[in-house]
Structure formats: structure tokens, C-alpha cells
Amino acid sequence: MTSPTDTVLSDLDTDRAHRIYRHLHAHPELSMQEHATADLVAAELEELGIGHFRCGGTGVVGVIRNGDGPVVAFRADTDGLPIAEDTGLEYASTATGTLEDGTVVPVMHGCGHDTHVTSLLSAARALTSHPDTWSGTLVLVFQPGEEVAAGARAMVDDGLWERAPLPEVVLGQHVMPLRSGTVDISHGVAMAMADALRVTVYGKQSHGSRPQSSIDPIVLGAHVIARLQTIVSRELDPRTPAVVTSGTFHAGLKENIIPDRAEFTLNIRTFEPEVRERVLAAVRRIVSGEAAVSGAPEPLVEEIYSFPRCHNDPVQAARVESALRDGLGEGNVSVAEPVMGSEDFGLLGEAVGVPSVFWMFGGSTSHRARRPRSTTPRTSRPPWDRRWRPARAPPSPRSWPTSAPTHGADRPAPTPDTTKAGPVGPAFVLCRGGGI
Numbered sequence: 001m002t003s004p005t006d007t008v009l010s011d012l013d014t015d016r017a018h019r020i021y022r023h024l025h026a027h028p029e030l031s032m033q034e035h036a037t038a039d040l041v042a043a044e045l046e047e048l049g050i051g052h053f054r055c056g057g058t059g060v061v062g063v064i065r066n067g068d069g070p071v072v073a074f075r076a077d078t079d080g081l082p083i084a085e086d087t088g089l090e091y092a093s094t095a096t097g098t099l100e101d102g103t104v105v106p107v108m109h110g111c112g113h114d115t116h117v118t119s120l121l122s123a124a125r126a127l128t129s130h131p132d133t134w135s136g137t138l139v140l141v142f143q144p145g146e147e148v149a150a151g152a153r154a155m156v157d158d159g160l161w162e163r164a165p166l167p168e169v170v171l172g173q174h175v176m177p178l179r180s181g182t183v184d185i186s187h188g189v190a191m192a193m194a195d196a197l198r199v200t201v202y203g204k205q206s207h208g209s210r211p212q213s214s215i216d217p218i219v220l221g222a223h224v225i226a227r228l229q230t231i232v233s234r235e236l237d238p239r240t241p242a243v244v245t246s247g248t249f250h251a252g253l254k255e256n257i258i259p260d261r262a263e264f265t266l267n268i269r270t271f272e273p274e275v276r277e278r279v280l281a282a283v284r285r286i287v288s289g290e291a292a293v294s295g296a297p298e299p300l301v302e303e304i305y306s307f308p309r310c311h312n313d314p315v316q317a318a319r320v321e322s323a324l325r326d327g328l329g330e331g332n333v334s335v336a337e338p339v340m341g342s343e344d345f346g347l348l349g350e351a352v353g354v355p356s357v358f359w360m361f362g363g364s365t366s367h368r369a370r371r372p373r374s375t376t377p378r379t380s381r382p383p384w385d386r387r388w389r390p391a392r393a394p395p396s397p398r399s400w401p402t403s404a405p406t407h408g409a410d411r412p413a414p415t416p417d418t419t420k421a422g423p424v425g426p427a428f429v430l431c432r433g434g435g436i
Ligand SMILES: [Zn+2]
Pocket: 111, 112, 113, 146, 174, 408, 411
């Protein structure tokens, strides 16, 4: 007997998914500037007859109502990163974007969010094509600005859950360099909270030959950086994971001038709220204390961003894990330890007290990918792609995807090579796990 999942996947339009993916990959946009991506998403939803609205600036929300049943939200993030792509792929990005400070930068989908958008659009197409195989309401959340921890907050503040049906659970996923066709899922904590701080320590400028007239902010900053490393090694229980990293340090313009200030940034990762509070308090204590010891003015500590907790509800995570095992096969789903990467996904559910589940799916061909049961392509033209022409033949189902040498910020993701794209693509991964 054919299962509902097999029916949904029986005519999965992988050809269209590949075209959407390649278009998105070639046209990435910076966080909170995903205008063309939002237009593409809206056009796809429109064509499918799915009601939708804009939310949180460049966010898009679609709602598929299909009779009685649970309300489930599924989120895909949409933004790229300020990275120059050097993969050499035919569809490599040459896009640029402008940061808030006016800097023009290259942009790349280096974290795989193009895969996420394609997955959710493919799921929407597959599920609307087979309404007889499921019932309930699916809320499709295309969220901007994940990389800067702004998009989930923007959507919630823009009335996401007043405008869309309140879900029983929020689901999300991220592509990772795991074997294609496999999934890692955590129970409980899934990803770390992350806090980024900018610290400015002040000194007193002087000529380098007269250090007695200075308060040296570089020496002060160096002491702060060194002592910050004692937070994890000397203030936390050795069994408690935490990270304190200083990623930048800038001071001075000339070797013989002691400058009047130094600026550095910190990245802090923790799993538990109380540990987070303890580490942040320790950072502020050490920064302030070292300044006092140096006879320097009080430093300035500014928050750059704060990623919330990404916590998998154990009951819902068990349901999702079971569905994934049914769809992907017992050996292709692993219960994983939490990762130190971060996401603002958790905020979507936490904002309204709704449980959420987030998992990692494989997008690498370092191992041979499993083939799906159906590879039937269709040849309808995506409404946003004027250059599209029907393919002469379906893509060869050899391998999907390959790893790319360029990775995203803290969550390295593969860049699929859809010139070799077979059916084991993002839509497949999503739908195989879509027992919702
Ligand atoms: Zn990402």
C-alpha cells in the first residue's frame, strides 16, 4: 500500500526545485534586504493559490488551510552572507549588497538558506498537489535576517501570530555537511545562545617615547582579552560548555603613538540562560575592573546582537524524530548533541509559548546519496524566471550536492552543485521528513 508520504513525493517537481535553487543561489541578498527573494516566494505562493502576506519587512508568510487538523508552522530563513563566492560554479553569485554603514560587499548564500527556501516552496507545491493525503493547516514562514538575529524578532513584532493561525508547533531545519538523505536531531537544547558585544576601552594618548604620560588602551585591552579566557576556565563548572571568543581588536594608527582608545568585539556562546547571564556579568566585571586597575575611564560595552535559545521540545522532537525515521529510514536519523552554532528560530515559538523543533539535514555527497523512489520531472515555467526554458531531459540523478570551499559564518554549509543535481535534493529531504 502506498503511504501518504510516497504519494506526496510521487510527482515531486525536482526540476523546478533545482531551477529555484540555482536562481536563489545566484541572487543572494543581505539580511533584512531580501526584497527579490521575497518577491520570488510570493510569486510561487501566488501561483499555488496559497494565501500569503508580508511580515517583518522582507518576510513572507503563506497559509495552507486543508480542513480539520493540527496547525503547524514551518520556517525557512532567506538571507545570504557578506562573502565573496569562489566556487567557480556556473551559477555562482556575483551579487553585491550594501551594509548598514554603506560598505558595498559581495554576497553569497554561504549558509545554505537558498536550500531552505527551495525546500519549503517544494513542500508547499507537493502538499497542495495532494490535499487528500493530509489535513490541517500549514503556516509557511519565510523569515528574513537570520544571520543578524533580527528577522524572527521583526516578524513577531510585526504581528506574525496575530495575522497567521497560531500553531501547535514550529518546525525548522538547516542544511549541514552531513551525508545527503540523513538528519541529525537533538532533544532539548539544539543550538547555543549567542551574544555579540563591542567593547571600547579608553586611555590617554601620548607619544610612544613618553609612556608615563599615557594610559595605554592597548595594554589595557590585552589584559582584558587574556582575563576573559579565565571565565570559562576558572569561573564555570568544567562540565558546563561555554565559549568566549574575541574576533576583532583594533587600535592605533602609528607604531610610535599610544592611542586614546581600543575597540574589540566578543562572541559568547552558552546553552543555558543562567550560564549566559553569569558569563555576560563576568565579561562586564572584567572589562570594568581592568579599566579601573589601569586608571582608565569606564569602558563602553555595546550589544551587537543576541541569538535566543534554540530548544527542542522533547515531546514534539520525539514525534518529529519518529516521522523522520519513517520517511528516511531508521539508519538515516541520528540523535545529536547540541551544537555551538546559533539561530534566532527559537524566538518564533518562544514568543507565544509554542514548542518548536529544529533539525539538521545532510547536503553533502562525501558519501553516496540515497536515491528516492520517484524522479518524475515537470516542465512548468517558474513565473519569476523569464529566461527559463524547458529542459530537454531530466537532470541526471547522480549526486547531490557537492561541498563548496566557501562556508558561512559559524554554520558551515555545503553549496549544492545542481549541475549534477539529482532528485536527492532539499525538497526530497523536507518531504521525506514531512510527517506533520
Ligand atoms: Zn544558516
